[in-house]
Amino acid sequence: MKKDDCIFCKLANGEIPTNTIYEDNDFRVFLDAAPATKGHCLIVPKEHFDNLESLDENIASGVMPLAKKMMKLLKEKLNWDGFNIVQNNGEVAGQTVFHFHTHLIPRYKGDGQDLVMKPCGLSDDDIKGVLKEIVS
Numbered sequence: 001m002k003k004d005d006c007i008f009c010k011l012a013n014g015e016i017p018t019n020t021i022y023e024d025n026d027f028r029v030f031l032d033a034a035p036a037t038k039g040h041c042l043i044v045p046k047e048h049f050d051n052l053e054s055l056d057e058n059i060a061s062g063v064m065p066l067a068k069k070m071m072k073l074l075k076e077k078l079n080w081d082g083f084n085i086v087q088n089n090g091e092v093a094g095q096t097v098f099h100f101h102t103h104l105i106p107r108y109k110g111d112g113q114d115l116v117m118k119p120c121g122l123s124d125d126d127i128k129g130v131l132k133e134i135v136s
Ligand code: AMP
Pocket: 011, 031, 032, 033, 034, 035, 087, 088, 094, 095, 096, 097, 098
C-alpha cells in the first residue's frame, strides 16, 4: 500500500525522479539528497511502512541481502574503507522521514563523519537490572 502524502512512496515508485542506483519489484535504492559521505544512499521499499515495527516480514528479510549487494557495488565503484548501516525508528532516534528506510553510508579515511556511539554510563549492576527487565 502507498500513502498519499508520503514523499518516499513517490520517490520509491518513480513518481518523483531520484538518483537511483538499483531497483527491483520491492525496493529502490537512491542517493541521499543530503549525503553524509560520497555514495550515501537509502534502501527504500516501494510499499509504505512507517518504520521497522510495522515493516512486512518478507520485505524485512530482503533488506540485509540487498544492503550486502549494494555494499559490494559501492566497494567496486567507490572503494570505501569502511561502511555504516543506519536505520532510524522514531523521532527521538533521528527518524525524519516516516517511511521505513535504511541508510548505506560508505566511509573513507579522514571523511570527517562521526557515527560512533558514546557509552551512557550504566554500571555492571545497572546492566544486570536491565537484563532482568527484558528477560523476566
Ligand atoms: P532519517 O533521518 O533516517 O529519517 O533519514 C531521512 C533521509 O532522507 C535524510 O538523510 C535525508 O537527507 C533524506 N532525504 C529526504 N528527502 C529526500 C529526497 N527527496 N531525496 C533523497 N533523499 C532525501
